[in-house]
Amino acid sequence: MQSIDRTQTRPAAALGPAAPAALAREVRGLVLLPGDAGYDAECAGFQLAGPHRPAVVVGARCAGDVAAAVRFARGHGLPVAVQATGHGRSAATDGGLLISTGRMAGVWVDPAARTARVEAGVVWGRVVEAAAPHGLAPLNGSSPGVGVVSYTLGGGVGGLARTYGFAADHVRSVDLVTADGRPRRVTAERDPGLFGALLGGGHGLGVVTAMEFALMPVARLYGGQLVFGGERVDEVLAAYLRWTRDVPDALTSSVALIAYPDLPQLPEQLRGRYLVHVRIAYTGSAEEGERLVAPLRAVGPRVSDDLREMPYAASHTIHRDPSEPHAYDGDNALLGGVDAAALRRVAALTGPAAPVMCVVQLNHLGGALAARDTAATAVGHRDARYALRLLSPLPGDAPEAGRAAVRALHAEALAAVAPWRLGRSVNFLFGGHGQRPDAAEVARSVHGADEQRRLADLRAAHDPENLFRFHPAAAAGRASAGA
Incomplete structure (x- = not known):
């Protein structure tokens, strides 16, 4: 070709x-x-x-x-x-x-059908709030301020992921304006090729104006955080790997390593400390949740432990993501497995002695994330068992000046898990990765070469003038469509 x-x-x-x-x-x-x-x-x-x-x-x-x-x-x-x-x-x-699209903020919940319809500018907190009175929950991410549409187009891995799968797996319809300026409603029945490419393929095929998706019958969770001092990082990581081998699909979790700077705007209990946060979201009973987390508590004393039963509307308190805008860059690796020695290397590179601050998060995948029809969407690497995510703040006064140091650190840390690396998640690529010298490789790492060619062909058919090119996956268009 x-x-x-x-x-x-x-x-x-x-x-x-x-x-x-x-x-x-x-x-x-x-x-x-x-x-x-x-x-x-x-x-x-x-x-x-x-x-x-x-x-x-x-x-x-x-x-x-x-x-x-x-x-x-x-x-x-x-x-x-x-x-x-x-x-x-x-x-x-x-x-x-x-x-x-921030002004397009309509949310409609159909409790009988267990669905929600949202306009393009809606954030997850609005959907959680609208669904909660009906005992329902969306497959939202950890931050209530993140936009529904972009998150879902990238796949969407949240607190219910191992129980119900990717947010993209539960979309019913997408309202889209294509490059010809024509509005259209896309469903799996009307246009399965375009529908599947939108979900997990990210952007580059048009502008989504609305989306309808299923809601889950979840009204409460057992969850929260176990926080350990950084001196126990190796023990926690080893215990976490053992623990995630056989926990039930109803339990979704992650572990985060954060060396907090000594800044006055941070809470006293975080300022200047290196901490290990284990985040838990379990849809079973609190009693069973207590039994399941016992091996983690056995690692040793915690700095804090707030595991509890909570209404789903409080699920954002599990991760406590920052709400203030800031400059940052991030990369990730989807892993078929990993060992404790590799994670110790990542921790050593990114901890308090690192040249730049780095937030490290290891998400446990599997369960329903791996169980769906892989042909129905463009979500890649469903067989991944973990996602390793790296994010670093950039200097607020000159963000570009710090990007090279951040990316060098991220590359070195990700090299430690290279033997298990399957690819990347497009949802956790932060910064201008589409402009990197190796942007085509980055794009192929999200979907694989065959899927990337299919997406490139669809983009060429629906957007021949390359109107929608501001996305990492569009970098594949730099290569031959037949390569």
Whole structure:
């Protein structure tokens, strides 16, 4: 097959004042240009590194606004980026068109059907809140402020993952505006190829304006954190690996290693300490949960232990993710297994003596994550047993200046688990990985070469002008579609 270069769009047409004015008459939301009041706020997101600097911003209020923005971008040769919250921004648009979906915030729960329908800008906290009165729960992530759509398009691994699988596995329909500016509803029955590619394939096939997905009959959890001092890191990691060999699918967990800086804005109990956090979410009884976690408690004294029964609406307290925007970069490895010696090496590299701060998290996978029909979505590496995630803050005043040191540390730590590495999760690629020199390899690590070729062919069919290129997976378009 002939090589296809999808890194370029046709040259952008010059934007005189008449063009944005005409677009503003077509949309209900905002149209902003550089220098306009509100432009910087509309471009900002949770990720402060690499901010968007588009030629035009459309603050969409409805699907019609999104369609008008896409038609405008196509007509003027502008690449399109989309942002709801900006947590997982993979690449910033410079001179293109940014569609900001935060105002599209509708949530509708059907308790009889056990489904929720959300618009493009909805965050998980809103869905948890809407579903809780009905004894239902979404397959949300650990942070209530993360956007539903982007999380789900990347697969979605949350606190109920081993029990129910990926969030992408439970989507019923996706409302999408494709590169021709045409709204369409995509389902497994109407268009199984496009539907499956959207779920787990991430972005690059259009702009999602709404999504419907199943809710789970979960009203409460047994969960929380066991926190150990860093002097026990090797013991905790070894015990965690033994423990996760045979825990039931109803139990989803992770362990995080964090060397907290000595900063006054941190709580006193964290400031300047190296701690090991074991996070637990169990859908069974509290009594059985207590029995299951006993081997972890036997490791030794804890700095804190707040395992308890809680309403599902309080599940965000298990991880306590930061809520303030900041600059960061992150990479990850999906692992077919791992041993304690490799994890000790990771801990030694990323602990208090590391040249930059690094948050390390090991998620236990398997269970329902591995049990679904692999052909139904584009979620890759379902046979992974663990996900090793690395995230480091970047200097707030000059984030790009610290990125090289962060990526060097991450690469060295991930090299320690290379014998077990299957690939990457697109959900945990933070920063401009689509612009790395090895971006094509990064993209192939998410899906594998065969699946990446299939996705590239779909993108070429649905977006021949490469309008939606701001995503790591789009890097595969740099390679031959037949390579």
